[in-house]
Amino acid sequence: MLRPFRNQIRATLVAATALATAAVVTTGVVIAENSTPEVKAVSNSQESPRLYVALGSSYAAGPGARSLVIGPCLRTKNNYPNQVAETLGMKLIDATCSGATTRNILDVPQRAFGGRPQIDEVPADADVITITTGGNDLGYVSRLILSGCGNVLPEFLKKTPIRSCRLGKDPFPEPQRSAYLEVERSMVAVIEAVRLRAPNAKILLVDYPPVVEPGKPTCARLPLLPDQVAQTVRIFNGLADATARAAQTTGVTLVEASRAGAQHTVCSATPWLTGFSPPVPYHPSEAGKKGVAELVVDALRPSRAQHANTRSGA
Template sequence: MSRALFGRVATAVAALVAAAVVVLPGSASVPSAAESTTVQTAAQRQPETALSSAAAPQKYVALGSSYAAGPGGLDSIGNRCLRTMDNYPHQVAQAMNMSLVDATCSGATTENILDRPQRFVKQPQIDAVTPGTALVTITTGGNDIGYVQRLIAMGCKNSVADPVKNIAERVCGHGRPISPEPGFERYAAVEQKMIETVFAVRMRAPAARIVLVDYPPVVVAGGPICPKLALTPEEIESTIRVYDALAQVTAEAAQISGAELVTTGPLGAEHTVCSPDPWLRGFELPVPYHPNASGKAGVARLIVDALRR
């Protein structure tokens, strides 16, 4: 997103915030076991902080889409949201000695977090947040603008390359249309929804630390490329533009709403798909262009480091 376009997004969102109708807290019931995962960690030997002490574990709620849910791991919880036991919420909860309610769900948009449940769950994710919640992490926005969907569609189009042909047969079906790059309106809308999400969390849990966590990059300008990336040079440039714009609106949403921000981009740039130690899969099974075990652990470390500062 250009500086001029990003400035228009920030101006538009700031105006919307002034008149925003924040989602009011209803019955703050925690989703059922079929919809979320609750994990209470054992006490850990670590420096005492506001979020880690010898007292009973505090409540941590994780909200977000597949980059938080962590599909494709070996420790699948066995739910339709494709959450895994090694996703970053579980690792953060373990490190911080917190009781986790994992409401993340693959495919979720900001609307699914705020007010419109996905078809196979009963409640929006926000309902997991209750007054006693001490920490909330949020990773969202990618599905609103079709970020990974575009990547997979481009990988499918380029699937004639031998290294990815078998993968394409399993994930592409009869082909996927490639959507155009998102425009100003879509970026402004997703930024506004992120801000509303933070406000809704704060209404339900006024004392909670609220942390927006952005997406690690698949590819960066001047970075390594390889067959498993499965993108043309033009598609690489487009992917970088969309990624950069999403990271920018996430940062702006954090600034406007007062949430904390954990940005994965600087360190993630050293762990792109074609790097020696990638944090994400390329056009590969089981879930293309999503965090692998190394990526989940890397993002968790960034969050824990931020919480302990």
């Protein structure tokens, strides 16, 4: 049943090996110079631009094959924070980092981030702060990748350029209810700590676009069995619900990529996420970065603050 998946991924991996090798060489030069958050001023106005700080994991950092990757955190120049800053003419401190958990934002240093938590980069005069987090706390994407490895690539586990496939093919156990409650508590703690550091900032909690919608067929880009699809939906819904509760508790604005992205799943005609392919499976595509950026911009523009895919937690 999964032979079509095998054939497509086999061809993709051969072509991607050279790309993955080149990426290592390229980023090896950049890493030494870019271990700190990227600071970018994009306003042409004579007035001081508003200061925007982006916090979060790879869904905010935006790693991808077509984009210039900056440093060990794998930030890209066209991730949604950069696009928001460019559109609204804000000065950006991009503190996002691939692999980050909520604790890496709050109080646990991350090696890729220079051995310090992201919150250290939040200045008191920040005007806007976005936070995208929680997926790595639950092993959400790692589980998806490992499921794909087990389904279609058993003979390639030792040589595939999809790094996670080399870690084994058994996905993590499904999170229990306590795990979602812990993620919610951690998000609340992050928001409260950010608010203490930047009391006048507008804080937006930006959730994740979905990989798959319940009841929809899979495709070669999503080599999951029916029970794995059902599990993926459960975990995603649990994460989205925890994020919404954290926004409600703290009164920050929730930007619902989970809702807007429902029409842009991996197997849709206009996906916001990459499929099961190197170098970064199941992460925002070029269209996905643009789509989430537009949602954030909508939430920040006063006349559009009540956009259908955003809501205030207050």
